[in-house]
Amino acid sequence: MTAYKVKWQELSDVKQELAARDWFPGTSGNLAIKVDSNPLTFLVTASGKDKRKVTEEDFLLVDEEGKPAEQTSLKPSAETLLHVEIYKRTRAGCSLHVHTLDNNVISELYGDKGFITFQGQELIKAFGLWEENASITIPIIPNTAFIPQLADEFAQHISGDAGAVLIRNHGITVWGRDAFEAKKWLEAFEFLFSYTLKLASLRQLQGTN
Numbered sequence: 001m002t003a004y005k006v007k008w009q010e011l012s013d014v015k016q017e018l019a020a021r022d023w024f025p026g027t028s029g030n031l032a033i034k035v036d037s038n039p040l041t042f043l044v045t046a047s048g049k050d051k052r053k054v055t056e057e058d059f060l061l062v063d064e065e066g067k068p069a070e071q072t073s074l075k076p077s078a079e080t081l082l083h084v085e086i087y088k089r090t091r092a093g094c095s096l097h098v099h100t101l102d103n104n105v106i107s108e109l110y111g112d113k114g115f116i117t118f119q120g121q122e123l124i125k126a127f128g129l130w131e132e133n134a135s136i137t138i139p140i141i142p143n144t145a146f147i148p149q150l151a152d153e154f155a156q157h158i159s160g161d162a163g164a165v166l167i168r169n170h171g172i173t174v175w176g177r178d179a180f181e182a183k184k185w186l187e188a189f190e191f192l193f194s195y196t197l198k199l200a201s202l203r204q205l206q207g208t209n
């Protein structure tokens, strides 16, 4: 099998797993997987599709500018430039972007602060942080409809071959050395977001009783 086909299947599998979690509401979300480093090419989801469906037009190959690198009528994701920034600056092999209720609420609650830090949670080990009382911080950047500007701001927070950035009232983008790592980071952050929100509401309820 060609690298193209192997990577297609890998991304399709991740897409179906995230769809099973209902993480693609209203056609939101986009996913990418690197096919080649030199020159850079990666598969990215076609824009505007229902990502819960599996079709032969789910992905297209794009180049280091995020432009189609194959003959196609498909349009790359509107947010392809964010994936471009990741692959240009790191050795990441996969990047995932989803809009969830929890990541949007967390991004609004902590948006003015510009980040949120998690500590004291066993799941922090999913980020490869095994020491006692390890913490993980995720930056929160403002959203804008002008994607080149969003990509510029986003790029300032890319460090390491695995990482994540929250875009305020928009969604999360994570990346990892491969699809397994990117998905692990995504699931771990979504767990921490959900835990934080649940605990805050229960504490609030406790305080009013």
Ligand SMILES: CSCCC(=O)C(=O)COP(=O)(O)O
Pocket (backbone or CB within 6 Å): 026, 027, 028, 029, 030, 045, 046, 047, 048, 049, 076, 077, 078, 079, 097
């Ligand atoms: C309907 S969601 C608005 C666009 C967006 O934020 C997104 O993640 C999906 O855009 P795409 O072009 O990748 O389908």
Ligand SMILES: [Zn+2]
Pocket (backbone or CB within 6 Å): 028, 029, 030, 079, 097, 099, 170, 171
């Ligand atoms: Zn989005």
